[in-house]
Amino acid sequence: MCKVSMDEHLRLSAQRALLGRITRGLRAVSVxxxxxxxxxxxxxxxxxxxxxxxxxxxxxxxxxxxxxxxPTKIEEEYIVVRFRDSEQKVPNEIPxxxxxxxxxxxxxxxxxxxxxx
Numbered sequence: 451m452c453k454v455s456m457d458e459h460l461r462l463s464a465q466r467a468l469l470g471r472i473t474r475g476l477r478a479v480s481v482x483x484x485x486x487x488x489x490x491x492x493x494x495x496x497x498x499x500x501x502x503x504x505x506x507x508x509x510x511x512x513x514x515x516x517x518x519x520x521p522t523k524i525e526e527e528y529i530v531v532r533f534r535d536s537e538q539k540v541p542n543e544i545p546x547x548x549x550x551x552x553x554x555x556x557x558x559x560x561x562x563x564x565x566x567x
Contacts, residue, residue: 456483457549459517464490464551467513471506472552475499477531479507481514482548483522488515491527491547504528 454462464481478493490511494500508526515524533556534541541556 460488461549461551463514463517464510464549467510468552471510473499473503473506475503476507476552477533477554477556478544478546478550479552480547480550486522488518488522488524489527489547490514490524491529491545493529493531493544495530495533497530500528500530 460481460483464479468479475494475496476492476499477495478491480491480493482489492504492507494503507528511524511526515522529545531542531544544553
């Protein structure tokens, strides 16, 4: 049998938890584990998306942490990073944790991402 590292276990658990929970306004999800804390960061393209969709991602976080033995805890973070601040600006960078488990396809040639996320 193949042994899975802690990082692989974390990434696979996070991706499984996200199945069926990716929303239109979600830009990225990243995770990392340090000691007995799993950090879960979801990045949305707008405040509207965050307010209407974070609960679904919180369910995924609960599913993820169920894969780890106590006393492991989870710290959830839901933030907004717009694709860009204006048409003249370069796209904003997303602050990721150690492991990116979801990243939306984005290109500068899709101006609608700057407006309708």
